[in-house]
Amino acid sequence: MNKKLFLVLVFSFCANFLYAQRNDIVKESTTYEWPKDPLVKEKLDNWQDKKFGMIIHWGLYAVPGIIESWSICSEDWIERDTTISYEDYKKAYWDYSKQFNPTKFNPEQWSAAGKAAGMKYLVFTTKHHDGFAMFDTKQSDFSIAKGPFANNPKADVAKYVFDAFRKDGFMIGAYFSKPDWHSQYYWWQKYATADRNNNYDINKYPWRWNMFKKFTYNQISELMNNYGSIDILWLDGGWVRPLETVNEEVLSWGAPIPKWSQDIDMPKIATMARNAQPGLLMVDRTVHGPYENYQTPEQKIPDTQLDHPWESCMTLGGAWGFVPNDQYKPTGEVIHKLVEIVAKGGSLLLGIGPKPDGTLPEEVTQKLSEIGKWTSKNGQAVYNTRITKNYHDGQTWFTQSKDAKKRFAIYCVKADEAVPSVIKWHNNTPKKGTDIFLLSTGKKVKWQNVGNETILSLPKLEKSAALAFEFIPQ
Template identity: 60%
Template sequence: MVKKIILLVLLAAPLFGNAQEKRAADIYDASTSYEYPTDPLVRKKLDAWQDLKFGVIIHFGLYSVGGIRESWLLCNEPRFVRDSTIAYDDYKKWYWGQSQKFNPVKFDPDKWAEISQKAGMKYVIFTTKHHEGFSMFDTKQSDFKITNTPFGKNPKSDITKAVFDAYRKKGMMIGAYFSKPDWHSEYFWWPRYATPDRNVNYDGIKNPWRWQKFKDFTYNQIGELMHNYGKIDILWLDGGWVRPLEPNKKRAEGFTLYPDFSQDVNMPKIAAMSRIAQPGILVVDRTVHGPYENYRTPEQAVPKEQIKEPWETCMTLGKAWGYREGDKMKSAEKIIHTLAEVVAKGGSLLLGIGPDGMGEFPVASINPLTSIGAWLKVNGEAIYGTRITENYNDGLTWFTQAKDGKTKYAIACIKEDSTVPTTIQWKGNIPGKGTKIKLLATGKNVNWKQAGDEVVVTVPAELIGKKTAALAFAFYAK
């Protein structure tokens, strides 16, 4: 069987560093070990998810109203700086009080889904509830929810349902982001005590009844999502500090008051219930190694080396997860460049977008998303459905291969301030004798030769010197 080799040339910015700046909110790193699921339906879903490669995570909540940092300014830790003229308790009341101003009358989930699809995204993770505790679905467990706001009379007031329905119509996998901590719940932050940090603010060992109420609350809310919102493919759980106490291990930074209390919400029970309601659902208990972290999720970072187990980099298009007025978006070139690196290293890219308080994607996000989609429409063969190769990188060139191993791809990136050169070179993954190489974007043959340990591909004359924002060139051989 003759193998193919494909080379993509990206007119793209320099690669992001392998170690993106770690978000200040993180206290647990991404897991370094992995446990494959044993359920055959979960493994089948996992394999299908690994084909998708590119998704969108949407942060939409109370923080969208004023374009402020999502949830974290409620957390009374020194790293999160608020307006010093407002007392902490007053700030909490003000923040939670934004629910009475939340009225996203321009919310159009079909438009969101259309933009995402045109960007080449294949799955969505939507924030059904962030740490602030405000539910973006019609939960019966709390009145602190989107349907109890000025938007409550809108036909699409159950925003989670509307989003899931819209993206499902586009054929995308559906993921429910859910925060395990809930800073609005009296069973997590008991009003009797101060709230010095992100953790439960009482001793659960001495107050087991109260912690059990929180476990029941969490189970019931997730149960609502699993049973009332159609087919869901991924349960994406954030807030990794809410986790069982690990034997003989010290707690991470941030555990100050009750270091001996295990903040265990009973993931085996939650996962079992979820998989009865949603057979094969992927459970992603972020940063908590074990059977309920079906894929790993490094945040704002690309791992230094290739990883053979399933993983996903979650990264913002702008600087923030939620909406910020004037937020500077990354260029399409940077995202494409990162996508090439992530996929070559065995992962998927989950790109973060924050709609504004009126319910619209930021205007500044549309151009880069459109350009990314245009590139993927032509060159997606080298991204979607691919798997890793042993020799996956040479300089600015990244290699992938088709799932059946019969086709190899080379994705060569060109710096943003450069133009298309006359030739493209890479080491490794040298085609066999007689192999032809074509341009994936056009399907036309190109000339190539082997020079020592390098492959040298001649770029078509009409492309030399071009400088296009997100145009990619693909070369393949039959």
């Protein structure tokens, strides 16, 4: 077996194991602090109108089609083939930078697919934990703009991604990993890389950590100043944080915690970023406080309705990035998750991964198109809505317009269930004498109220993942 094929098999083995292990590792925080800046509050309200976004993971990991970054981390839950040394494995991973040449890079295709699905905002991975920049950073040569793709007119990938989505009316979010496992200022080669944290004592080597802080600040500054209007700075790697913010809640998540503070001076970063991008939403994931403007539970939906801004980030398939033969969620399941999330006060950030050539897998564009067939007819019950007190009854979820004058009921049809001829719900009683409309057709439906129960009689309808109704509440 040649070495290249062997390494691909090793990476594939790790990818399959790691995806099974990483679900539900990030939950929503138990505390939330509303922003005070009027421009931030205005943008946050605008973001809450969008409800449905796309997060794109694309980087070195697309080349072998494996989990993003994590296979080069040394923690006891990560499995690697025992016949290759850890150092050789990392080198093989880094060397994918010499092969990553996405000559069919097509951000317009990505944006068109997202728009067709009814998505309204974007979060793009400008740099994941492995440190490989998907933008033309001047702070490092480890980027898409310095390898085989360097002479391509679109080598500054993030610029063209942001431009494409901006032209289609998306809010623009830049994902940025606070840890950088390729940087000698974070993972110093003097020591072994024991886990996800920086691998040297910051108190003993303050100069090195200060260099990392400068490096991080400068890269974020590049993104904030050189790439047009940015609405969201989505910061991942929540273990890079002031030590005093590590509380019992954080410890319960099971991530290894260092003995020193990995403080990168978020107030300084935020000031710089908002000077460049007034009203910028800061999403310092899991670090509750003034720089976590909305919360981001991962691969899960909170059990109950929340009264502050949040989004559930979850994958369309089993992986964040591109993995060959990935298994994608049924369209109906995605729609049901979107409905539940919105009724509970959140937004759905759906993860997709382009192929190493720069195009989306055909299955992804097909799924997004199918989702869009539903959102295009029923979006009024999703977009620009807010929570209502009695938000759930059986298979029916409820939202309301921002002015609270209209209420929406969304009945989620089970995959093995025929479209019902009668739908019933409690509470959320329509105003006497008013009409209830089926959004997909715009037609009135017959209804009656018996006690606290609203009963709808429906005509024969085609199969749909969910039925959305509009009415004036009592």
